Amino acid sequence: MLCIVAFFVVLVLSAVSAKYRKLLGRAWGCFSRRVTFRPCDSTFREEIKDSLLAPVALRSPRLVGPASVGIEVVAWVMMASLVISLYIVARSMLYLGVYGTCDKVDPVACSLSSTQGCGIGAAQPTFTQSLLRGDVVAAFGNEATDIADAVAAIPGAFRTWDATDYVIPAASYDGGFREGLPTALEVIDPGCQFCAKLVGAVEGSQFAEKHNITYIVYPIGKGLVPRFQHSPLVAQYLTAVRLLETERGVNAANPTDWFILKQMFTGVRPDGTGWQVWFNETASEPEAEAQLHAWLAEAGYEAAAVAEVAEFAASDEVDEAIVAGMRVVDDEIRTVTIPSLVAGGKLHKGAIEADALDRIG
């Protein structure tokens, strides 16, 4: 192990000082033998170890034994650190290629990409969290599952995407469905600020005029710990309204769920605070539900109709519809970034600017 660690140490030293480059040749010889499972050049290995131990031996010979063990332990720790680092780098590169971000949990935190979005994986316990809970199986299991998911998603990076393949039953369209226009599908979480940014970009572009835009609502962390506390509630109301209006054939050209979404993403309270921020940071559950009722009323719903929506929103049917939509996202689209947009034959991860939307065509 000392051989391998020494190689990387000498490699770094060689990069900054020519005097270590001869040593690098020996270190490489030892390293290459070690990584091909052949015996290491024990001379080099022992030379390094003996050099490190010599000052200890002359001061306190009895400490040579413990110091020798200490060197081996440090070498193993450094090696483990190196392997973990390499794994994280490799995994990050895989995620970057597949998902457009090296950090599934928080795409914005990935400095290698400009993706602006909320990570779907945020509600799952991380490897470290699982270990701290003592759940080793879950730690490695989740990690392996994540890697397998990423590998399975690789083909998606090279395919031509068609939004109609993922449109959910009883879908609603922004401004109603218009024959002859291509379909665009958004995956959104009502609480995600980047979804607001995407909707704002759509309004600032010609994209809506050129596409039938529909959506799948994906409240991140639903059933576990919601990333945004009222997103599941908002998703229930959006879904309930969409299903009822589609069933009854009303408001097809101006769906009320889209009205609520736009209020949520672009609306502003009298005090200047955006509604989305208020929902995420201030509103209690009753206040959030009351505001949804207020928006329904604003959209023309009578009190009885609002009550009907509220009752239906809490039903299993709505819940199943939400879960079905999320399953499409997880199993078919396989994106980990909210928002995502399927349009123009591609899967666009994260919020995109208005001019980029116009270039989609």
Next chain:
Amino acid sequence: MSPLFGRARQVAAPATSGRPGFEYLHDESVYLDSACQTLRPQPVIDALTDYYTTHNACGDRVRYAWGKQVDEQVEATRDAVLAALGLPARRYATSFTLNTTYGINLLLNQLPAGRFRRVVTTHTEHNSVFLSTMAYARRAGVERVLLDRTPDGTLVLTDADVADAVVVVSAMNNVDGATTDLADLITRTQRGGGIVIVDAAQAFGHAPGLLRGLTPDAVCFSAHKAYGASLGVVAATRELLLGLDVSFIGGGQVTAVHEGDYELYDEPHSRLEPGLQAWGEIIALGAALEWLGLGGRRPDEGREARERELAGALHEGLSALPNLRVLSRHGSPLVTVLPERVDGHRLATFLSKAGVMVRSGHFCAHHWLVEREGYAPLVRFSLGAHNTAADIEKALATMSPLMKGL
């Protein structure tokens, strides 16, 4: 030597006394690897410097002043070598090569085919002898006889073992400094029609008296183990040299060259000296022999006695330490030990950190030390003329806590 890691040590001021000929040495560095290469006394360094700065010319076949001066000094060195070995110039000649190994191989590789029936050596030889005899036996298609020794180092042999044989043996081995009784071996071998080539690499520097009064067919040694510059020396009978089947050949060896043949010089030494010679190093060897008192005058017995005295003190000090087995006999200038609780290479590294430089490993005697004895890496303290009592004290003072604490 710069450390593998860490800062280079500050250079201390040279010693001012106690090391005649080595005044340039620093007191803090204790060099105990003279069996590999001795340090050079100032007169030897001066001789080499003088050659380079005053008459840096080729010898042989020159008519100009510098070249003639080189020739004179080289011839004087050839004579001094024979004088140091007590060999008569009418029967022997001196050739110069690269080192002892090279000299032995040059001889064995050019022995006339079919002349000998076997090659004989012992189990306790340096690889320069052990391997070269192995190669000779394979090439010449003769048997190779390995002689055993009794516990006191005496060779066990019969006359038949050495009949018509090429015997190659060391006068003093390079591990524990044990010596070989050469007189009897030479007599019996030559009586049986064989020849004896003596590896004097250690003996010439430490105990040249062992070699005097003998009549071997060839003596090979290294000037760099005897206070000279890097150089090999072969002192051999004119008969042996002139009888060689010269195959390593080139400039400086022929009087005439024809389309398909050549004529060799009559001078026996030229048979082992193809190409340009190390003139400066040969001249420096002359200075070394003079410094040693071996240049035809009475040997400096005081130096040998001083070395034996220091070796005895070192042997006694090391023998008193725990967890250590001393393999050498008392008084040997090569004191080899087997550390029992620490790897030999590691111990040598620790000693080096304290400024005590010793050799570790198996000293090119793998068959003997590894295959036959199964020894782990050993540590060898070998003395030279530059060493002082203070060196021995420092070595022992460093070894003592290491052996007790490791």
